[in-house]
Amino acid sequence: MKNDINKIENEVVHTVAQENSYNTVEVDYLKQEIQDYGFVVIGPPRIGKSLLLNAVTGADLENKASIDSVTQDVTAVRRDASFYDEKTKTTYKRAVVFYDTPGIEHWGKFEDQIEFFAADKIIISYMICLAPGCFAESAKLLQLAKILSEQHVYVQLIITDMYRGNRQQFTAVLDAFKDIALKCLWNKKSEEIDLKERDVKITFDKGMIISVNSMEFEHEAFDIVKEQKNIQEMIEIMFTSIDKNKIAGLFTAIMNNRNFFKKAWHKVQGIVTEVMPFVSKVVDQIMYTGLRIFKNFVDDLIEQK
Numbered sequence: 057m058k059n060d061i062n063k064i065e066n067e068v069v070h071t072v073a074q075e076n077s078y079n080t081v082e083v084d085y086l087k088q089e090i091q092d093y094g095f096v097v098i099g100p101p102r103i104g105k106s107l108l109l110n111a112v113t114g115a116d117l118e119n120k121a122s123i124d125s126v127t128q129d130v131t132a133v134r135r136d137a138s139f140y141d142e143k144t145k146t147t148y149k150r151a152v153v154f155y156d157t158p159g160i161e162h163w164g165k166f167e168d169q170i171e172f173f174a175a176d177k178i179i180i181s182y183m184i185c186l187a188p189g190c191f192a193e194s195a196k197l198l199q200l201a202k203i204l205s206e207q208h209v210y211v212q213l214i215i216t217d218m219y220r221g222n223r224q225q226f227t228a229v230l231d232a233f234k235d236i237a238l239k240c241l242w243n244k245k246s247e248e249i250d251l252k253e254r255d256v257k258i259t260f261d262k263g264m265i266i267s268v269n270s271m272e273f274e275h276e277a278f279d280i281v282k283e284q285k286n287i288q289e290m291i292e293i294m295f296t297s298i299d300k301n302k303i304a305g306l307f308t309a310i311m312n313n314r315n316f317f318k319k320a321w322h323k324v325q326g327i328v329t330e331v332m333p334f335v336s337k338v339v340d341q342i343m344y345t346g347l348r349i350f351k352n353f354v355d356d357l358i359e360q361k
């Protein structure tokens with residue numbers, strides 16, 4: 057099966073390469089890049105981005121309750137995944153890489169941060185985080201979500217530290233996310249909202265809205281303790297949402313993201329449609345590989361708990 061994948065991959069990338077006269081170094085780069093699936097966590101400072109990644113991956117990223125920003129640089133958390141294929145007796149390797157980012161304080165420079173990721177990484181999903189009572193420029197977030205969903209990047213709108221602040225502050229974040237989702241995440245697929253419990257799960261074709269509590273929450277004054285919430289659910293939704301279209305989108309995103317592809321984006325789009333019979337074969341194979349990896353990954357995470 058691996059040979060088949062290589063053969064088909066070769067056909068696709070060479071067809072694309074020939075049409076665009078890209079050299080083999082670039083083509084090899086493209087093939088290599090399909091190995092990693094990136095997830096980027098972004099949002100304002102001090103809202104629990106690092107804590108969320110710790111909860112998802114079991115990593116130990118620095119986080120603390122302070123006024124000053126804690127995460128100063130982009131930090132990658134890499135989780136290798138592999139699966140053994142009985143038929144070919146081959147182990148396939150892929151990696152999932154989560155990028156923790158410094159909180160966005162200057163929304164004017166926001167584009168620079170996004171540009172960093174558009175440059176040379178294969179990003180399959182953005183995890184856009186807001187917590188009750190935090191400050192963010194919703195127009196910028198909307199703009200980002202639009203670009204991402206056009207490029208088939210899966211958009212997760214996450215209400216972090218869900219028990220923080222008062223009910224109005226929680227609802228304000230939810231409303232901001234709903235507005236973004238309605239404008240760019242296409243059809244709603246399911247909705248579960250319990251405002252009293254602040255429990256929100258809404259899924260769309262191109263993303264989701266979910267509220268999470270990454271670590272036990274204590275409110276001393278009211279003697280309230282809340283358990284970790286919706287982390288497992290979030291992981292399951294995000295991995296089961298990586299469907300055929302998204303992997304096909306990954307191809308286009310890879311091409312779109314690279315500078316040399318960038319300049320001929322409309323051309324590339326046409327070519328992708330032309331080579332679609334090949335692409336869809338590759339997509340089937342990658343899906344086969346990808347889904348097992350994601351399943352292993354989810355199983356591992358569930359086991360770790």
Ligand SMILES: Nc1nc2c(ncn2[C@@H]2O[C@H](COP(=O)(O)OP(=O)(O)OP(=O)(O)O)[C@@H](O)[C@H]2O)c(=O)[nH]1
Pocket residue numbers: 100101102103104105106107108118119120121122124125126127128157158159160216217218268269270271272273274
């Ligand atoms: N109980 C609870 N506390 C949280 C949660 N999320 C954030 N906090 C609190 O907020 C603090 C900051 O969390 P971080 O993960 O460092 O926040 P950040 O968004 O990464 O912050 P910067 O890196 O400075 O941008 C944590 O140390 C917790 O005290 C949550 O889900 N539950």
Ligand SMILES: [Mg+2]
Pocket residue numbers: 105106107118119126127156157159
């Ligand atoms: Mg942080």
